[in-house]
Amino acid sequence: MTVIAVFNMKGGVGKTTVAANLAAAIAKNGVEPLLIDLDPQAHLTSMYGIKTNSSKSVYRFYQGLSSLSDLVVPLDTGIQFVPSHLELGKVDAQVTRHRDNIWRLKLGLNAEMLSGSGLPIIIDCTPMLGVVAFSALFAADIILVPVAAEYLALNGAMQLSQTLFGLEKFQSRKPRRYVVNRYVPNQITAETVAGQLMRHFPGEVLKTRIREQEALAAAVGSGSNIFDFAPASNAAADFTFLLDELIENNLISLSRDLPFGAD
Template sequence: MTIIAVFNQKGGVGKTTTTANLAAAMARNGLNPLAIDLDPQAHLTSMSGVKLPATKTAVGFFQNHTPLSDLVVQLPNQVNLIPSHMELARIDMMLGNNRRDLRVLKKAMAEEMLSSSDTPVLIDCCPMLGVLSLSALIAADVVLVPVTAEYLAMNGAQQLDQTLNGLTAQGLYRPRKVFINRYQRGHTTSEKVLHELTRRYGRDFCRTRVFESQSVLEGVGNNQDVFSYAPDSEGAEDFGFLLDELIETGFIKVNL
């Protein structure tokens, strides 16, 4: 399966809702996904209704070398989650920006056979380009970039281009897919951003548009993914289509 880092250096673009809803779409298709919350803000963990002491979260992995498999929590929607905690921010500052620390997550995933298993892994990254985000990008096979239909979000995508180019220069090429999030049909800004993303990213830009959706927002407020909250909604349909496209284009590899 594929390890996917969901990342953009612009905050508020929907990284957490993308991770939660893509993982839910995978679970509905019998893919047994694992979501890892590597954002110290722990929004994915909070959205999932999980409350655990720091040592039972990703903090335990980085601080106490707790095996990743010992930190997994199964959610009601059949998504497996390694939760986060605000103490992860201290870990990010304590870890060194050296090759050994940056590769500890990749090494652990290989040793626990997560990187070669039938389990797709989604890593919800924080927007700050620190040790945690770099660790996720190094551990990942591919990078999925949500870009909201606004100009500032495109700037974040441009910054990510520079980061990925830097990794490539170090022999760490990571394929990427960019998709437009919170798109509003007929809205002038949405249409301009859509045109620019299509021009800039070409084949790396997803055909699927994830529309602005009240059901997605309400699901978050109820600690639910959109498939659990409103399975027949346009929001659920959009994330289902997004998963289909990522699989059909080979961006996400599945064992059928």
């Protein structure tokens, strides 16, 4: 499986941080992942210091005026990145094109032979439940759900589960994995939330915990990933373990045979 949608309807759970650093962990292994910013807030695009107009963003793809490949910005870290723009929010308002846009990402990834290339594709989804979010979920092979180690985030995970259940009317159930983020070891709330997640979603909660660390926030503030900013930190170790666990569970594979853009 190669297409991972990082999704949660609740904001502030560290979705963008997880997407960015998981992509960085993959790139650190010599593989060029494709990372797509599918959030109109464009936090990931801003983090990388990319200032672009809507015509050079993923919004252009949803307008049907560009391929994904033509929008790719190669980053120094080895990540192939498709930026977002505030205009992407207009897609959810285009009622007459909802059907086309819901399937556009999946069809585009297939048509450009990206989803079958063996290269990991990570989508940083919008938390707004609409056409753009649904298009990412339909395109994904696996749904990765970051859950902050707090009670409100747990409620959000339960609501999200009901939403994903509703999607099964249109597609068969896709693998999903919950990753506990902003975890403080031995803190009562954090341990309680992690325990309840495992009870509610048996077999779907990853063993890896992303610990709460200042280094992660500082890395984002500097426009960097944790491996470049603090390679010896616990946070870097956590994201290394996260990637290892996904690989060991056959949820992602790292292929070095087809670098992005190769013939």
